[in-house]
Amino acid sequence: MSATWPQRFGHFLALCKLRVVALIVFTALVGMALSVPGMIPLDALLIGNLGIGLAAASAAAINHLLDARADRIMARTRNRPLPRGELDERQVLAFAIALAVASMVLLVAFINVLTAVLTFASLIGYAVIYTAYLKHATPQNIVIGGAAGAAPPILGWTAVTGEIHAHALILFLIVFVWTPPHFWALAIYRRHDYEAADVPMLPVTHGVEFTRLQILFYSIILVLVTLLPYLTGMSGAVYLAGSIVLNIGFMGYALAMLRPKSEQLAMQMFNYSVIYLMALFAFLLIDHYL
Numbered sequence: 602m603s604a605t606w607p608q609r610f611g612h613f614l615a616l617c618k619l620r621v622v623a624l625i626v627f628t629a630l631v632g633m634a635l636s637v638p639g640m641i642p643l644d645a646l647l648i649g650n651l652g653i654g655l656a657a658a659s660a661a662a663i664n665h666l667l668d669a670r671a672d673r674i675m676a677r678t679r680n681r682p683l684p685r686g687e688l689d690e691r692q693v694l695a696f697a698i699a700l701a702v703a704s705m706v707l708l709v710a711f712i713n714v715l716t717a718v719l720t721f722a723s724l725i726g727y728a729v730i731y732t733a734y735l736k737h738a739t740p741q742n743i744v745i746g747g748a749a750g751a752a753p754p755i756l757g758w759t760a761v762t763g764e765i766h767a768h769a770l771i772l773f774l775i776v777f778v779w780t781p782p783h784f785w786a787l788a789i790y791r792r793h794d795y796e797a798a799d800v801p802m803l804p805v806t807h808g809v810e811f812t813r814l815q816i817l818f819y820s821i822i823l824v825l826v827t828l829l830p831y832l833t834g835m836s837g838a839v840y841l842a843g844s845i846v847l848n849i850g851f852m853g854y855a856l857a858m859l860r861p862k863s864e865q866l867a868m869q870m871f872n873y874s875v876i877y878l879m880a881l882f883a884f885l886l887i888d889h890y891l
């Protein structure tokens with residue numbers, strides 16, 4: 602029996618990794634906010650974020666396409682539209698291209714070419730370089746690939762000002778350093794999945810204990826990097842206070858993870874990492890407008 606229209610719509614929506622895209626767009630929005638003293642210009646706010654979101658959704662759809670083989674094997678991903686046969690490869694490719702073209706047209710026509718070029722580079726970075734190559738080549742996959750996911754604050758910044766400011770690079774650095782602990786916490790919990798699918802994630806290639814140490818290492822760097830907005834004068838005391846509270850939680854998880862019996866904790870740390878980034882960027886935003 603063929604799918605109804607609402608069902609089909611749901612399948613295409615599932616390709617977009619909407620919750621990830623939502624957080625990506627939020628970091629872009631904060632990049633926009635911090636780039637100017639007053640309100641974000643309306644074209645950047647509406648069209649800029651839409652263009653960035655469409656590119657991220659397109660990248661996610663291409664990731665589904667290129668990773669269908671591994672997704673079919675892993676318990677976490679085997680219910681995705683391609684492994685379940687709800688969509689075929691041609692439909693996913695057409696959808697991804699349509700989103701990418703829409704994104705580029707919006708960004709070039711209404712924002713600026715620099716933002717369009719950087720957004721396209723992020724799309725290729727995640728959808729092709731990370732998914733098709735790095736992910737299956739090296740356990741440093743997500744460290745390098747993280748650069749694509751960390752780009753949105755820069756994209757937001759350039760969407761408003763047309764240039765890359767050092768403060769935008771600080772925001773990039775925060776997401777870049779946050780990504781390894783974010784992902785490796787989940788990878789520890791899901792390591793048997795990755796092993797079965799032959800994906801060389803760090804807990805598979807170097808073991809859980811080493812991965813926990815790496816999580817701690819990146820968490821310490823993250824604490825230091827999240828001080829930069831305050832130390833450079835980009836943000837004030839409200840941000841500092843918020844980031845300290847969030848960082849105590851992050852370090853708490855990273856240290857608690859060192860205990861041998863921390864299987865469930867890994868998943869809790871992963872969930873916390875998402876709340877952490879959302880809240881940290883919310884503090885940047887609140888601090889900016891206070």
Ligand code: HEM
Nearest residue numbers: 620621624625628677743746747750751776780784787875
């Ligand atoms: C190379 C970089 C990254 C990797 C490898 C990665 C990996 C993952 C994985 C495997 C999941 C689990 C999804 C699931 O359960 O189906 C996830 C969830 C999530 N990631 Fe990341 N991530 C990366 C970067 C980012 C970035 C840059 C953001 C946002 C700024 C982000 C936001 C999220 C959110 C919000 C979730 C929760 C999604 C949900 O609840 O469905 N991730 N990530």
Ligand SMILES: CC(C)=CCC/C(C)=C/CC/C(C)=C/COP(=O)(O)OP(=O)(O)O
Nearest residue numbers: 621656657660661664720723724727749750
């Ligand atoms: C602005 C722009 C174009 C940004 C693109 C960056 C982007 C969409 C990053 C998403 C990161 C992410 C969800 C990785 C999932 O890893 P995975 O693919 O290994 O996880 P999976 O096993 O769940 O597919």
